[in-house]
Amino acid sequence: MKLASKIVSILFHPMLMPTIGIYLIFQAGTHVSYMSMDAKRIIYFTVFLSTAILPLSLLPLLYQFKLIKSFNMETARERLFPVFFAGLFYYLGYALLKKMGVPVLIGNFMLVTLLALLLAVGITIFWKISMHMIGIGGVTGAVMALALRYGLDMSGWMVLLFLASGITATARLHLGAHTPAQVYAGFLLGWSVVFGSVLM
Structure with a gap:
């Protein structure tokens, strides 16, 4: 069970969210879905480079x-430091995407993702909130907001995301990485910040 929890934590790592x-967003069926594949590849590369690599x-x-004791970063x-530099x-x-002239929807998603991360930095000073749950909560909030804003049927994706959220929360609790409060707070923070911003 511990191995499965570690695999889930890697698959749904916040840096991949x-x-x-x-x-x-590209799969949702909005206007950005019709961008050229070359443009999509550039956006994918820019996002993955700046938020993961x-x-x-x-x-x-x-x-x-010695700013971190291990790559697990067990304390708040x-x-x-890792979260602060990730924010940079x-x-x-985000700045590169804006310079490229990407659609507002994509730029706003990146900006609100940055906002959620900055809020996490502030909270992390005092409390070890779950970054995993902030990440997947944010993606869930974005999909729900897209569905409401554009009148899209994204129920299938939402079911999968809520299922993935539950599995991720269970994995983080099983590993002893967080308390239930830290897991719930992380999801609610990510969901509310991204949902509210994308819906506007």
Whole structure:
């Protein structure tokens, strides 16, 4: 069970959530779904680079300078520097996308993802909120907001996302990474911030 929980934690890692969110936006059937495949590839690459590759590449350096004790970052304080620098990379990705002239929907999604991350930085100073649940909660909120804003039937995706959220929450609790309060708070924070911003 512990191995399965670790696999789930990797599959639904918060650094993968922005890329998954972009994929679901492209699949939703809005105007951005009709962008050329070349344009989509560039967006995918920019988002994945700025929200996953660059933040991950910094971890060995933080470990070398003893700013984190391990790559698991088990305490709230240990997560402060990685999350802060991840926020800088997120902003870089957002700025690049804006410079490319991407549709407002995609730019707004990246901006609100950055906002959720910055809120997490502030909370992390005092409390170890679940970043996994902020991530998947944000994607769930984005899909629900898209469905309401554009009148789309995304019930299938929402069922899958709520199922994935429950599995991820269970995995984080089983690993002892968080308390139930930290898991619930993470999901609600991610969901509410992204849902409210995308719906507007």
